[in-house]
Amino acid sequence: MEWKTHAERLAAEVTPAVSRWRDAVAGTPRHVFVPRWWEPAGDGAWALRDGPGDASAWLRAAYSDTSLVTRVGPRHADDASPDERPSGVPTSSGTMPGLVVRMLRHGLLYDGADLGLIGTGTGASTALAVHRLGAGHVTAMDVDPYLTEAATARLASLGMSPRVVTCDATESLPGDFDRIVSMVALRNLAGVLAALRPGGRLVTTLARMHVIVTADKEPDGGARGVVEWDRAGFMRTRTGSTYPSDAGELFAAVRDRAGEDVTEGRYPVLNVAEAWDVHAMLELAAPGVECHYEERGEQRTAWLVHPDGSWARASATWIRPPAVHQGGPRRLWTALERIRHRLNAEGGLPIYGSRVHITPDGVCHFARGRWSASYG
Known part of the structure; x- marks a missing residue:
């Protein structure tokens, strides 16, 4: 050939x-x-x-x-x-x-x-x-x-x-x-x-x-x-022949559930998994959070779920303010909106370009300006 x-x-x-x-x-x-x-x-x-x-x-x-x-x-x-x-x-x-x-x-x-x-x-x-x-x-x-x-x-x-x-x-x-x-x-x-x-x-x-x-x-x-001022998406490390069962069951359980808190969101529904800087900041705020997103015509719906039982669902037509349902011990959509507010207020998020100190136990400590966070 x-x-x-x-x-x-x-x-x-x-x-x-x-x-x-x-x-x-x-x-x-x-x-x-x-x-x-x-x-x-x-x-x-x-x-x-x-x-x-x-x-x-x-x-x-x-x-x-x-x-x-x-x-x-x-x-x-x-x-x-x-x-x-x-x-x-x-x-x-x-x-x-x-x-x-x-x-x-x-x-x-x-x-x-x-x-x-x-x-x-x-x-x-x-x-x-x-x-x-x-x-x-x-x-x-x-x-x-x-x-x-x-x-x-x-x-x-x-x-x-x-x-x-x-x-x-x-x-x-x-x-x-x-x-x-x-x-x-x-x-x-x-x-x-x-x-x-x-x-x-x-x-x-x-x-x-x-x-x-x-x-x-x-x-x-x-x-x-x-x-780095660069980005990449790789598969996570795994220890067996495949990954543990994904969050499909968690999503199914809350797909149409009425929330303990029902509010109107401040920002349009976002496909969080595709917004890499926002997704990275959300992972620091709620490690292990899983995201799912669907579009049906102009109807957009996003779900966030966490193994601790926290969940959120936001749905709206196009860029209108969404109806937000949340439940469990943490308010995941509220955490997401804090990140998006920072993005709007400051014009960017601090994760890219931040300094990293990795301690011998393998934990990453990030810092940029007055912001800091840890991972791992």
Whole structure:
């Protein structure tokens, strides 16, 4: 298959002309790592796409700057039959190449650096790192033994032999590194900090927050850095074959329930999950909150639920003030409106660009101006 022209076009799209990553992207046959993938089929179901069965579609998908879902729940596309229609949330993917390059660039890699790459996935991001550093300096890690085995085989088919390890990134990592870049969103950073050498650099997103944290390790075992003026959304770390049951049951329980408090909201209904800065601030205010949003014509409805039993539902036509129902121990929509009021009053939210101090126990402490918050 003639893939190099497509890879060169992708490289020109996602890297500057002088970037050290341009040759890596242009020289990586991404289609080798994603022979099959899932695409949305409507109503929460997924349809299988088979690359060898349609070479032109395979090339278009593999060499576009998009993420390709390779695993839904516990079902991997490699082993699926054409008529399968699994439902559920993605649990692995081939991450969009431009985002992979951005994360690796945030790592400030240098010749001879030992890199720990969390989230092997398809292995394509590992291939880019090997192009830059050499196989002997790259360790890729994933919780799923199938993914590490498949990635190892696909890398080997290209003559690459980095260390690929099956491990749980929420616990200790296998080795120590000058740089750790995570392609999954982490909740607590104690384990990755312990595996980082003195002066080493960590690059990661945080679960449910869509922020990129870069931090350099200090002598006391902690790290200091910033929340970059950049953003990314990665799947959260998991410890098993799939994520624990999502909040579907919680949403169903409060979908049409009358609230203990019923008020008129101040701001229009918002799809919180897509408003990344607002969502990040809400996660700091109510860690673990889950969001759901629907549009039916001009009718907009948003739900917030929390494992502690707190919930909120706001519904309105277009941008009219919504009717807000809330229940449980906390008022989640009230917390959301405080965040939106700050956004309107100050023209921005303080999370992006904030300073970060990560203590050795893995907790992130954010500060910007008079604002501060903790996470993890």
